[in-house]
Amino acid sequence: MIYTSDDDALKHWPDQCKGVALKYLHASTKIAKTILEVLMKGLGVTMDTSMADAYMGLRLVNMNFYPTCPAPELTIGATRHSDIGTLTVLLQDGVGGLSIKVEDNGNTGKKGEWIEIPPIDGALVINIGDTLQILSNGRYKSAEHRVRTTSTHSRVSIPLFLGPRPEVKIGPLPEAVDKDGGTEYKECLFGEYKNNFYGEFHYGKKYPDFAKITQP
Numbered sequence: 001m002i003y004t005s006d007d008d009a010l011k012h013w014p015d016q017c018k019g020v021a022l023k024y025l026h027a028s029t030k031i032a033k034t035i036l037e038v039l040m041k042g043l044g045v046t047m048d049t050s051m052a053d054a055y056m057g058l059r060l061v062n063m064n065f066y067p068t069c070p071a072p073e074l075t076i077g078a079t080r081h082s083d084i085g086t087l088t089v090l091l092q093d094g095v096g097g098l099s100i101k102v103e104d105n106g107n108t109g110k111k112g113e114w115i116e117i118p119p120i121d122g123a124l125v126i127n128i129g130d131t132l133q134i135l136s137n138g139r140y141k142s143a144e145h146r147v148r149t150t151s152t153h154s155r156v157s158i159p160l161f162l163g164p165r166p167e168v169k170i171g172p173l174p175e176a177v178d179k180d181g182g183t184e185y186k187e188c189l190f191g192e193y194k195n196n197f198y199g200e201f202h203y204g205k206k207y208p209d210f211a212k213i214t215q216p
């Protein structure tokens with residue numbers, strides 16, 4: 001497995017925190033790989049080493065700090081967005097503030113609503129990213145999420161982003177296309193996708209449209 005080196009994945013981390021961050025990186029990478037294997041199986045795809053390397057080869061651990069804010073209703077902690085990689089593993093502290101938009105109402109009757117993802121002691125949040133949405137031909141939807149601040153507690157969250165390297169092509173996997181009888185997205189380089197994302201103000205979940213096949 002040729003993941004980004006631990007040092008690259010932890011490049012923003014000060015030396016004194018690297019030991020604990022490294023443990024988090026290793027454990028979370030393992031969890032993400034197992035989850036991706038299961039999700040791929042659901043598409044009829046057996047994930048081999050080259051596939052894990054292609055779609056999770058790039059790893060980055062960030063630390064987000066949200067200071068207290070005297071007027072939380074007037075500010076945004078993190079604006080609504082979806083993560084662009086394949087999977088994100090997120091460790092949040094006990095403060096709360098993360099919410100996701102329900103895209104598919106299923107049986108919940110909550111389509112379009114924002115629901116809180118309360119912190120659960122010992123639990124990690126797993127986000128599907130745009131890359132997995134595209135690979136699965138839209139079957140697995142990336143989660144649109146946002147973070148609010150509070151006036152009483154600052155908050156820390158630690159996401160591990162796993163995605164492709166810029167030179168990797170992303171497009172619907174043949175097994176997903178066969179199942180669906182057609183393709184929703186065109187192939188593009190992850191680097192192109194990323195440049196489009198970072199070239200604009202991040203807002204909402206319009207980014208997968210970059211790879212969407214539009215009808216003539």
Ligand SMILES: O=C(O)CCC(=O)C(=O)O
Nearest residue numbers: 064078092098147157159
């Ligand atoms: O702080 C959080 O809970 C989420 C952070 C986030 O969405 C991100 O870093 O992409």
Ligand SMILES: [Fe+2]
Nearest residue numbers: 081082083145
């Ligand atoms: Fe995010």
